[in-house]
Structures are given as C-alpha cells and as structure tokens.
Amino acid sequence: MAGFAKRRPAAPPGFFEVEAAGLRWLAAAGGVRMAAVLELRRNALILERIGSAPPTREAAAAFGAALARTHDAGAAAFGTGPDGWAGDGYIGDAPLTLRPAARWGEFYADQRVLPYARAAHRQGDLSSAELAVVQRLGDRLRAGDFDDAAPPARIHGDLWNGNVLWSPVGVVLIDPAAQGGHRITDLAMLALFGAPQLPVILDAYQAASAHLPESWRELIALHQVHPLLVHAQLFGGGYGAQAAAAARRYE
Secondary structure, eight states, rough: EEEEEETTTTTOOHHHHHHHHHHHHTTTTTEEEEEOOEETTTTEEEEEEOOOOOOOOOHHEEEEEHHHHHTOOOEEEEEOTTTTTOOEEEEEEEEOOOOBBSSSHHHIIIIHHHHHHHHHTTTTTOOOOHHHHHHHHHHHHHOOOOOOOOOOEEEEEOGGGGGGEEEEEEEEOOOOOOOEEEEEHHHHHHSSOOTTTTTHHHHHHHHHHOOOTTTTTGGHHHHHHHHHHHHHOOOOHTHHHHHHHHHHOOO
C-alpha cells in the first residue's frame, strides 16, 4: 500500500500519537472509512495514499449513512479521547482537552467554548462585549438548557471539508480530533465551511441516525461556536465576531 507522510519536525508531545489513535478508534466503528495508519513515528505519521474521485450524490448519501454508524458506535463519555490514548489532544494546532464529563452542556461550555473564548480575548481577537455574549451562552450550557437524551457519539471532531476525501471507494476521512461528543458537532463542522453535496449528506445522515434530535438543524450554529473560536485563536481575523454572532442566537 502506497504511503503519504505527514511530517512535523517539532511536533508537540503526542501530536501524531493521538491522531493515529483517533483514526483507529473511528475506523473500528465500522462506519466511515478512515485513512489507514501505516507507520507512526515521533515526528511523522505515514498514512495510506488516497486517490480522488468526483463527489457524486451516491457517494454523498453513502457518506451520510456511514457517518451516522460511526457516531452510533458511541463513546464512554462526552469529552473522552480515543481508545489507546490517555492524554489530551489537538484540534489543528490548538490544544484540546480530552476529559470525560457526564453532561454535554457542561462539557461543551467548560472544555470547548469558554477556554477558547478567553484565549481569543487575551490576544485581542474577541472583544470584551463579545466575550460576555459567549459567557452568557456558557451559563445556559452549564444549566443543561441544550442537553438531550442522546448518548455520547464517537465523533471525528474536526470534520471540515478539507478532511473529507472523495475517493474511488467513497469518502475517506483524515486528521481527526476524535472524541466523545454530540452528533451535531460533526454535522455543524461540515456546514460551517461548506462541503460538496451537503444537503444529500445531511438527509442521508438523518435517515440513518438512531439518536439525532428533532430540532438538530436549529442547533447547528450552537455547535459552530467552538470551531469559530478555535479559528479566532489560531488565525484571528473576523472569526471572533462570527463566534459571538453564533452564540448570540442562543442567549
């Protein structure tokens, strides 16, 4: 099998190790195909090389249904990391805590939304007024206002279009921030920056999912607050304002 090397000479501790563990954990769900890990080194990860193909409706529908199966394989708790990994992880180049929590809202507020909002504020990419909006959302999250009965899902965690490869054998995923989370989080990431055949993917997912809440489309922006804050922390620009605008919808 031909390999593709991801190299980073000064990779922080565990950077490639947690990615490899995440790929294997997600692959074990038997849903969406993950790029196979061929070799793991301290400063490199060797993955199978994936060919390209057009994003057809058929491939999109198969992807949506397979993603539901991956999610429904479940996780031990919200915030838990992949099997075989005991530390924290990364989302892109940003650190990502992987610590189990009993409730989704509490997890999302304390491990995802508020830490990145404070970091963006410290570096000047989220104003004090915008931070206050996000903090009010955090209060609602902690109070359980957005919790539901769905069990923790086995999510990719960084499912933007760049990590979705359309291949001759269907969609193959790369670069996860794998964790126990909410199903809508992966769908929201797909919607945030756009994906080919997105309506087909989402409809097929909805038809196949055993636990998707009925009001899930109304909560897409809620699940986009965290990735927008990550982008504000990493890239600045207008991402902080976008995160605050999304959060304001749920004050």
